[in-house]
Amino acid sequence: MTADKEKRRAISREAARRRRRVESDVFGDLSRLLPLQPSVRAHLDKPSVIRLTLSYIRMHTVLKENDGINAGSRHMITYQQAVEGGDEQSGCDGAQDEEEKDTEEFEASQETNMYLGILEGFVMVLSTEGDMIFLSDNVSKYMGLTQTELMGHNIFEYTHPCDHEEIRSNLRLTAEEVWYGEKRDFVMRIKSALTHRGRTANLKSATWKVLHCQGRAKVCVDPSAVSCLLLTCRPLPLSHTLLSRYTFTSQHSMDMRFTYCDQRVTSLLGYRPEELLGRSIYDLCHALDTSCLNKNHLNLCLKNQSVSGQYRMLVKGGGYVWVESHSAVIPSVRPSRSRPGIPQPLCILSVTYVLSGVEQPSLQLSLDQTIHRYLN
């Protein structure tokens, strides 16, 4: 009887091999339908093929409603043409040759790179379950991992555990919120396999990178697709170009009291830098903005970097201005090479942009702004 068994086993092994071959073929077919570079395609394993297929299908669903816009934009003039053309708008919708179309698409890709370059970040499409459906390919510049390595995976695998709750609450969307394209704005920490010099390292030595994510909810037309968030993710700290008049820098102790402020604050807020030393920023803001600053402060304590969003700072003597602050935690002393192990005392460095003029200058809202000072 064993011979029989042997025979049966052989048959089943053969059948299994055939199945696997057929399966591999189908996987191959699938991978060739994906818009990938040949070198990337060759190294994909089966789960990755499915992952990327899923992303591809989902992105089509996400973009479906853009079809109308796309048709028109296909012939959109490039900025180069616009520069040359100046006042005359050459017929945008004129028929174009194939060649022109090719060059146009080529330029379009330049344009896209430009967009992403301007934004100083990458684009992420996130499902409400946290799957990173799509990432623009410049994600490798920020995370050290390529688009194809990351797409389809879940964001919770790559972000700091302490931020998961916050991410989850940002992913929660009611149907109404999705319909109206509800906005999102939050800061999270993500793994980065980049070294300081910009090289890609092993994920084993991944560091945390702070990302500022802004975007909105997106309706997905196809009922089989989940709704999702469209986000631009920019690593903090942002670079700041300081041009004299409308920004000022300040330093704070970790409790947000001023320890230093540059002179420009005087022309913008009326205070001399000395007057601000030791004062808490919470005293100097409008009461309606307390929670905004609180959130900013918490982000700084936990994630070391933050963008405040817009809030009002009270001007000396009356009125207020709208401002936005970009802050980071830095060592307050020059890190000395001779004492590497010693923890540095920290402080907060802020760059504050003034967004508006002084509003309601005669209106005194806070005790500080009034002339009379009460004791105690």
Next chain:
Amino acid sequence: VNVTFEQQVDDVLVEEEQSTSVSLPSLMTPPSAAGMSLSVELTRKRKGSVDNQDSKCVSVPDVDMEDDQNRYKDQHVKVKCFREPHSQIEKRRRDKMNNLIDKLSAMIPTCNPMSRKLDKLTVLRMAVQHLKSLKGSASSFSEANYKPSFLPDEELKHLVLKAADGFLFVVGCDRGKIVFVSESVTKILNYSRAELIGQSLFDYIHPKDMGKVKEQLSASELYPRERLIDAKTGLQVQADLPIGAARLCSGARRSFFCRMKYNKISIKVEEKESQGNVLLESQKYCTVHCTGYMRSWPTSQLGAEGEGEVDKQESSHFSCLVAVGRVHNHSSPQVNGEVRVKPTEFITRYAMDGKFTFVDQRATTILGYLPQELLGTSCYEYFHQDDLPHLADRHRKVLRSKEKIETNCYKFKTKYGSFVTLQSQWFSFVNPWTKELEYIVSTNTVISYDPSRAGRSGNKSEQSSNPKASEDCKKSPPIIPGISSTPGTMIYAGSIGTQIANELLDFNRTNSSPSSGNVSPFSLPQDKSPQIHNQISNSVPNGETSDMEIPGKSSSESEPQGAAFSGGETLMENSQLDLESVVGPGLNSLSSDEAAMAVIWSLLETDTNLGEAVDFEEMHWSL
């Protein structure tokens, strides 16, 4: 040219060395990565089967990771345990594959209607079909000369703009001529592209921001030097670069906010409605965050001159700003914890002792006072007599709680003497770092404007809070003999807040000592008793001998309203000042200023009373 908190290789650096400098990642790892040393494995080897992988032991401290076992990463990032049997690994791999297949079948329209679950191969084959059908309608993924990207560029561009809620624009530096603007501007500023292209950007900028925008566009050396910040010290240093070159070179970044016009659809108003008034179309602006960089093309490259009239000799370059404008709302988007404000609300801030430190301008229409009239005064001066006990209790509670505390409806005296009914929500805002109180934030809602109830100066309370009221004391306040009631009331009202604040301070200074056996009348059951013993011993300058009972003992006689009101019996005798019943025996712990003021008042106002039994010697001020 930029301020960077973190060193980037490409940027111009103040420091020469490639040190870790600010090195925020290294700052981050100690505090935030505590216990989170998750080592994961990245292999770039053949991305084949699982079997090729080394197993490494990792600690997976956080629950999420374990829950996410099903969402297994592929072999790029694997979290595995060293001693796991091979069969487990295989099982996980199978589970993951099945999970993916399920997801795939959910996404394919032809798979969906199937009631029974399809097998793997069928799903894959249907996926192939589906992709083929999608490809047909989209632009080509042709393996052409240029690099194919996962999304066609057109799509990606729109995605970027949509996600960023922004529009791309290109403006010439010379005159601010809008050379290009993307379609998405329509959704954001409500102007069509045609309306904008060729126009001057400055026509669409708020007048007060024009200087700012000019500055940003300028390539002129007349403008002030850019400053650099030393990322290590945060102090400014001078740049070594010639400014002109830095500004003009392509790639110089710009980032600024400005207010741009927002095209409102004007609505025609009926003549009758407007009553002859001209329809005021106040120009609406929205704040736009512009980020981008300078680009510069030599004019020789352009077909036509860049700006037409410009003399070719002067400008050999056409400089422009290429930027994305994103709209910012004034309300910072918060997912939780926003202070929601409605029209009949206003916000105030109190110091710990109840003094107004911030008054929102909406208060004026409701209360009649300008903010500066309220600032620095104590909220207790405006509360109605009847509400004082309750509000004092709430005050105490809010100082000891992290929660938002609701008050009942209460009456607040307006400027005109009448009262409005308010209801407030208070919470103690603490500094996230020090955990100390910054102030109390009060969201006040108007319940009714009914001014029918006339204001009372509050001497004659019917409250039976004091069963031992003695007639004599009704006339003169025990603390400051001879003072007429009204000014006295004012002072006492203010002192309530101070008293409450001092309680907390003392409590924080000295933890409650169990040995004293005192139970403060103010302590709520769950709180520790604040030490007010010291204050009591400073005795009561009312001429009576200090038969000051320990407040706690009289708690049995306390109010239905709670222990807060059982004061020392001696003071309770004065029903006139129900304020005291609220404040309790520590009333005399007025601040030195208030005490001094009280003495002066007494001297000035009541020389007739001076003959009465006023013994200043016996007044013990906690000075």
